Amino acid sequence: MTRAWILPIVLVLCGSAAASGLFAQGSPGRATAFLVGFVLLGGVHSPLFFPKSIGALEAQRRSAVDGKPVVYWRAGCKYCVRLRFRLGRRARQAHWVDIWSDPAGAAAVREANDGNETVPTVFVAGRPYVNPGHAWVREQLSSSGR
Structure with missing residues (x-):
């Protein structure tokens, strides 16, 4: 069961790291959009989508x-x-x-x-x-x- 969640978790973590970098650079709007995009991508690749x-x-x-x-x-x-x-x-x-x-x-x-x-x-x-x-x-x- 845990194997099915590896890719979605990695996508959300990568999106979080990239969003943190954008937020630190002073782009909170872009950071939020980036994070939402990666959370959606992780959701589509998760068992919840099926x-x-x-x-x-x-x-x-x-x-x-x-x-x-x-x-x-x-x-x-x-x-x-x-x-x-x-x-x-x-x-x-x-x-x-x-x-x-x-x-x-x-x-x-x-x-x-x-x-x-x-x-x-x-x-x-x-x-x-x-x-x-x-x-x-x-x-x-x-x-x-x-």
Whole structure:
């Protein structure tokens, strides 16, 4: 769990250090803007930005029942952030599994990607798709809505 927070914490700390330097130089407005920007960047790369993760086995069970895709992701992955951002509110309809907090999820991704933990990997009807386009994932969410 702590590994998912390393990048967001580093971003906030770096932003704080840079903002302190700007504030010391007499630019409190720029320092505030800089700090807010880094806090937002850290927030987007944190687990808070993603829908609540569930375990891989539970996600597979739910997907078998409702037909919705299972999205395997990890914090700090720019492709995962891009997919999440472009799906917008529809992202909450998919089942999200954080591979850094779920060993079974990481194993499923490694099995689908020749031993690599390449994310996002989206499973639809048990079949893996690596780094699919957001339009395709949105289409899968629409077709699974019963």
